[in-house]
Each structure stands twice: as structure tokens, then as C-alpha cells.
Amino acid sequence: MNPVYYLYLASLLFTIGAAGVLIRRNAIVLFMCVELMLNACNLAFVTFARMHGNLDGQIIAFFTMVVAAAEVVVGLAIIVSVFRSRHSASVDDASLMKL
Amino acid sequence: MIALAGSLAAAASSAAAPTAAAPSSLSSSLSTSFHSSLTSSLTSVAASTTSTGEAVQFWILGTVAVLGALGTILMKRAVHSALCLAGTMIVLAVFYLANGAYFLGVVQVVVYTGAIMMLFLFVVMLVGVTAADSLKETIKGQRWLAALCGVGFGVLLIAGIGHASLNSFNGLGQANAGGNVQGLAALIFTKYVFAFEITGALLITAAVGAMVLTHRERTERLKTQRELAQERVRAGVQLPPLPAPGVYARHNAVDIAGLLPDGTPSELTVNKTLKGRGQIRDVSNEAIADLRALEQRSNERLGRAGRAGGGAGRPGGGPAGGSAGGSAGGSVRDKGEEIKR
């Protein structure tokens, strides 16, 4: 087996995550799908690191994790405050910008 | 657990150097059977295939990861989605280990699966764990467009990867020679030090941001203890502390109401929430029946008879409680007889 299969898997996971973002309405699930996409990217980075024989890819994946953690913290805070005021976690309900 | 162990072994065999730090020692202790493949991988700098073990592990765990991902997006309840995602993440952690990223594998488990997913679950609980989403699409054409874009994107991505010439790979033998964590540390604190510092700032900002977002400004002054006490006295409702639940120390559970002197349960002794949920156990009848049985046995031993009703009423001691105690005692007696039959 060639490590390139990890890349195929990462692509597949990324696509599934993206589709989830498009399909689901629950903001929390939506965030989970974003996390899935980030993880797929991380897998690709790690695989690239292995293919290239250096650790830079792992470093990038590490930073991605940190950024994802920050993003989750802020995102969930937003979800909580939205939920508090609107009593709904559906992203479709937050469609006040339309004409 | 078998899968995890296997993956660690595969990771060690495929990418790790023998002198690697904690993960590699862990893997060596777990799987000595893969020693031959480990040595073979060390000799080749640029390989085109990995070990068979890793391939097997990939196909099994890859399937699990995809199923987890699909579960994430298809489960109706958010908590199920979160669990599915956690599974996928653990699988990914194994794949990180297999790819020689020992530090990241552990971080994945600790940070992602441990911290972030728990945060998700926490928010899910906060929002409502039982709420199930409707999977019926409300935006016209959204699902079709999503499917079209997803399929197109995936096909293009996979086609692009297939198109690239990635037949051979270097492996991390050289890079991990001084230990994976040491290697990462060397890079983070030299080459990527600025990015690291900025990331730290980002995390602080995120923490502050989360606090700001969820913070509620107090709109009125907090009442002092004294004010609360005065308010309570003026309202005139239940000045002393509420009576404790439980009956004569026979029961100290909070879901059992305490009995008044005449044997009736007191509403005040139990928590309102439990009462609202209907989770209060009404064991006063048993207790009274037990009490009555005890009294009867002592009467029999003492040669006294026919004074059970008075015995039941005696603890109340008050003239007002007499009739009530009698009726209660009667009902208990009936129940006691039924139990005996």
C-alpha cells in the first residue's frame, strides 16, 4: 500500500464534511463537520510530511489543531449566545440578512 | 483496543525510528512480532509501499473513519453525531501514529477527542441533548446542489491526487531519528517560532472572546444577605430552614418526604424539582406498616393487645392530631394486612 491512500481518505473525509456543512441545519453539527474537514486536512498534512521525509507537515497540522481549538471555542461561544437569545441552534433561523 | 494496538505497531514499523521517544518504546513493548518489518523499513530511504500490516489496518480503520464521518452528518441527534465524530477522530489519531506523527497522534486524542469533543458535548447538553433535528431539507435545491458540488469536488480532488506522481515516498526515518517530539520542538522553537507565538496570542484572544461572548452583564445590584433576610421576614413564608427529608433516620434519601407527627408526608421536605418530575418516592406507608408491625410484636411480647391504634397515634401527642392519626393508622393497618396476604 502506498501512503497516497491516506490522501484519498483525507479527500473523502473532507468532502463528507463539506457536504455535512451544506446539508445540516444544526449549528453544532455544522461545527462538527467543519472539525471533520480540518481533521481531514491534518491527515493530508501528516501524510505529506511522511512522503517528504520532514516534519514541516506535522508542524502545520499542529498549528491547524491550535487554530481549530480557538475556532471551536469562539464558535461554540457564539452558538451559545445565539441559542440564549433565539432559543434555536438552527443556522437557517439566523437568516435575517435576506431582503 | 486491538485495533489501536495494531495501529501503534504499524506506526512503529512503517515510519518510526528505533530510537524514537515515548511512542516508539510503547509500540515496541506492545508488539514485538512486527520487528522484522521494522528493520526492513529502516534500510530503505525512499519506499514505494508500506507494510502489509499497515495496509490491513488502513482498510479496516479507514472504513471505520468513513462510516464515522457519514454518521456524523447523517445522525439525527447532535450527541450521536458528536460520538461518531469522536470515533473518526480516534481513528485519525491512529493514522497519525501510523504516519510517524506520534506527538500529533497523542495530541489528537488528548486535545481533540478529549477536550474539543467534550466541549461539543457540553454545548450539546446545554442546548438540549434530547432535541432531534429534522433532516428534511427546507431550502429548495440545496441538497441537490450540495450533492453535485460534493461529488464534483471529491472526484476532482481524487483525480488530482491520482494525477500527481506520488508513487514513492521518503518516510520519516531520518526526521524522527532524534525523536519525534524533539524534532517538532526544534522546528517550532526555531523555524516556526513566530507562528507559535502568534498562535499563543490567538488562543488568548479566543479565550477572551469566548468569555466576552457568553458573558452576561448584571443589570441590577446583587442583594446583600441582610436584604434577603429582611425580605424573607416580610414575606412571612417559612422563616426557619425547611425540614429535612427522610423518616426517622430510616431513610435519608432526598426523594422521600419527611413525615409529620401524625404520619402524613410533608410537602416541604422534598425538593420542588424532584416533585415536579414526579420522582418522589412515597414510602411513608411502608414505614408506618413497619412501625405498626414492630409495635404489634412488642405488644405481643408484653402481653398487651388491641391498642395498636393508640400506639400509632402516640408520637403525635397532640389532641388535634388524634383523629387524623387514627384514620392514617387504619389505612396502614389495611395495607399491612394486604401485604401479609
Add this chain to the structure above:
Amino acid sequence: MENLIAPLIAAPLLGAAVLLCGGRRLDRAGHWIGTVLAGASFVIGVLLFADLLGRGAEDRTLHQHLFSWIPVGSFRADIAFQLDQLSMTFVLLITGVGTLIHIYSIGYMEHDERRRRFFGYLNLFLAAMLLLVLADNYLLLYMGWEGVGLASYLLIGFWQHKPSAATAAKKAFLVNRVGDLGLSIAIMLMFTTFGTFAFGPVLGAAGDASEGKLTAIGLMLLLAACGKSAQVPLQSWLGDAMEGPTPVSALIHAATMVTAGVYLITRSGAIFNGAPDAQLVVVVVGAVTLLFGAIVGCAKDDIKKALAGSTMSQIGYMILAAGLGPIGYVFAIMHLVTHGFFKAGLFLGAGSVMHGMNDEVDMRKYGGLRKYMPVTFVTFGLGYLAIIGFPGLSGFFSKDKIIEAAFAKGGTEGWILGGVALLGAAITAFYMTRVMLMTFFGEERWRGRETASPAEPSAEPAAEERGRHAEPHPHESPKSMTIPMVVLAFGSVFAGGLFSFGDSFVRWLEPVTGYAHGHPPISAAAVTTATVVALVIGVAVAWLMYGRVPVPVTAPRGSLLTRAARRDLLQDDFNHVVLVRGGEHLTRSLVYVDHTLVDGVVNGTAASFGGLSGRLRKLQNGYARSYAVTMFGGTAVLIAATLLMRAV
């Protein structure tokens, strides 16, 4: 002597400034100030004339440079004057006749409470006209040109309380603006062609310029001349200008204003000499106006309007002569001067008649006035004989020369022009005899009849005081009015002979305008004979129609031509139909185009964008997931593009 040129203009200008700014304190002396300053100007003119006569023929051009007016780069406009024989002739005519008209006005405007202002305007008129003829470049000439237009506007509309006078003034001003446009364009063309507009350089270099440019400049100059000199097609203001006080009519028709066009064409002779096409147009305009004015003059019962038609016709003669080139310039100016005498005399006589007839202007209500106002009769009669070209009087000499020059044009053109000029002479004799007979001969049709019928409001407000409904008592005018008439009658009689004696006028003007002796296909004697025959025919026909049979008080319906001529040959109708209606139609169609096409494009663009936006905004449904789909699709397209580029 050069330094006297500026005072020549300054004197009437000072008069105008003092009289117009002085206020009521000057009411009692205003007319004297004006007259004295005009006279002073005339005296200065005479002094300069004497100086010029004392010099050699080639040395008679004086220059006075006051200051640089607009020096911008290569653009130089100076306040500088040039006095040569041509200017001198005009100066003497303007100041001389002008002074006489001032004197006349003292009596004529005696009862008008705004007499001071009137004299101020008259002085302004003289100053502007002097500036026009004394300017040393076209720009300064333009300034005088505009000044004349302003003064004529103020004077024609002097009785501005009458709507007709106000309208007439406006009309004169507007029609003149058309001509002024021509002059300004001509000046711009001159600047682009020659780089300057001083007379000397422009006229000196005219021979070097291309014929096309000269033709363009010439035609624009002709347009200007048409406006000021009331030539077809810009003639319509002249008849209405009779709404002004009679001295103003005399001034406009004899000494100033209408002569400006002739002066302009004669002065720019070098340009016209190089542009035969422009000259041809000038000649045609002159010939047409000649007949036009004469026919109009035949039909008018209003004595002043009949004279106005006559003026138009006579100026037509001058323009015709000026268009003939060097063979005609001198005679154009000569006719201008003699015309200045007799036409001023005729107008002043007409004013005198009106003065005695309670401001009645309808000749059909005159008749037999020779007994009551003999001086007026004699002076008017001499002017009449002069204008019809009675042999020996001044009009005879000048008109005969023009007819001769017209024949000398040569070829078919010469015959046609000569024929037209002869026909014009016959018609002139006819209508002037008609005026004469209707006014001074025949029965006294004013007896037992009120004058100045209410339908035609009095021209002079003073008449209202005198009582317009009373039967008129014809009487001779005061001395202040008759003396100028006598002087002008002398001029009418002797000027032509004096000028023609030994070709003195030709030799006087030749250095400026040039002179080529024409060779008419028929002898000069034959032309003279033909002129006299035409004159006799005209007089005879007039006598048959108006002298032998009594003149009806109410005008008969008349032939189609007569009725058209009474309406100024439909010039106003023509203007109304062609210009006003045409303008209205043009405006309406432009408005239509603006509303449909321009607004349509603008509104259509706006509407299409609005519609497009209305459809596009449905994409903005507010759902974050819809936007995410778009973004995701875009990413897919980007990847596809990348792969495609790598594959290619």
C-alpha cells in the same frame, strides 16, 4: 491733430454719462448739455477735416493709440483709433446730422418729462457710432457696434410704457443680435486666419488668405451688416423701430445705425475683393432689399413706415454698390451721405407734420397741408426731390452713379442688377410722390375728423395732454425744429453736386476704398436718361393714382401684393412660420427625443438593472448554507481550472 480723435468720441460719451448719471438736477439744462456736446464733437470733426484737407492724399490717415486693452500673449487688442477719409466722412455725417437732430429734438421733445434721459441716449448713440467708425481694429469696432445696438434699443423703446414700443425695441435688439453673432464669428475667423484683427494688418494681408476663408469671413460680415442695416433677411426690425420718437427714427435712418453695415462692408473691402462669391451674395442681398423696401414703402399709409421702407430700399442701393467692389464703394458712401441729408430731412419733416397734426401718422388723414406748414412743405419737398433723384439734386448724382456701376458689373448680372436698380428708382419715385401728394396736396381730409383714433394709440404721450380727440389745427413747427430741416434741405440739394463736382468725392475716398472706373455696356448718358425716364414714369403713375383722384380716407382693400406689402411683405409671418414655429417644432421634437430616446436609454438602463437585481437578489436568500454551496462550488471550479491548466 491725432490727439483730437479721442475727444471726438469723448464729448458725446461725457454728455451721455453726465445726463444719465446727473439725475433730476439736470432736467432743465439736460437738452442743452447734450446738444452742445454733440455740437462740440461736430466742431472737432470739422477741425480734423480741415487738417486732413491740408495734407497730401496719401498722408490723410491719422492714428491715436490710447492704451493696450487686452494684451494676452499674441492676442493684442488696443484702444486705438484710426481716422482716414472714410472715417472722416462718417464722422462729419454722424456729428453734423446728429447735432441737427439734437437741435430738432429740443423742440420736438419739449413736453416730454424724460427729455434729459432722451438726450443722454442720443449722446450715447453718437458716441457708440463714432467709436464704431473710428476704431482701428475690429474688436473695438465690435464694441461700438454693440453700443449702437444698446442705444438703439434704449431709444426705440424710449416710450416703454407703450407695449408696442417695448416689443419693437426688443425685436430690434434680438434681430440685431443675429447680426452681431455674424460679426463676432467674423472676428474670430480673422484672428485664426490673420492672427490679429487690426484693420491695417488684416486688410493688408487679405490678399494672401485663401478664398474660402475670405468668403467665410465676408459672409459673416454680410450677416452682421444685414442685421444693423436692416437688409433681407434681417430687415424686420426696421419698420417696428418707428415706435421710437421721430428724431430717433431720423438718427437711426440717416446718420447712424443703418449706415454701420455699409461702413463695415466698405471698410472690409479688401476682404470682399478677394471673395467674389461673398460679393455676389452682397449684391443679391442689396438688390432684393432694394425692391423689398420699395414695395413695402408703396403700401404703407403710416408716413413714418413709408419712409422706413424707403430707407430699407436706399440702404439696399448702398449695399448693392458696396457689393460691386471698387467700382461701387465710393458711390455707396456717397449715396450714404446724400441719403443721410435727405432722409434726415424727410424724417424731421414727417415729425414736424405729426407735430402739427396731433401726432397723427396716417397719411390718409392728412392732405393739403402745404398751406399750413410752408417751411416743412418746402424742406420736405426738397428732400423728396433729392430722394427720387430729380436731376441736379444730390440724390440724382449718387443714385445715378450706383445704377451706372450696377450696369458696369458686366454680363447678364450687370443687366439684371442695373434693371433692378432702375426699377427701384421708378418705385422710389412712385412711393415718394405718393407720400408727398397724400400729405401736402389734395383735399383736407383731416377736417371734421378726430385724429389719433383710439385704436391706434398716440405715439407721443404729449398728445394726450393736448387732447387727441379734437380736430387738428395744423401749424408750423417752432424754429428749433425748422432750422435743422432747412439746413438738411440745403444739404439735400447741394451735397450731390458738390461731391460730383470734378469727382471730388471719388478722389477724396479713393486712397481708402480704391476706385475702378466702371465701363457700363451702355453709355453714362443713356443710363442717366433711363434713370430720368424711370423717375418720370414713377411720378406719373403716382400722380394718376393719388393726385388726380381723391384719396379715400379708409384704405381700399387693394391687390394681393398691396395687402402683402402692408404687412411688410409677410416678413413677420415668414419669421413666425419659419423661425418661431420651426423653433417650436424643433424644441418639441428635441423634447420628444429627450423624453423617449435619452430618457428611454437612461430609464431603460435603470429598469434593466433593477429587473436584473430583482432576479439576482433571490440568490441572496439569507441562508448561510446557500452561500456555502456557492463557495464550495466555486472551490470545485477552482480545482477544475487548476487541473485543467496543469493538464494543458
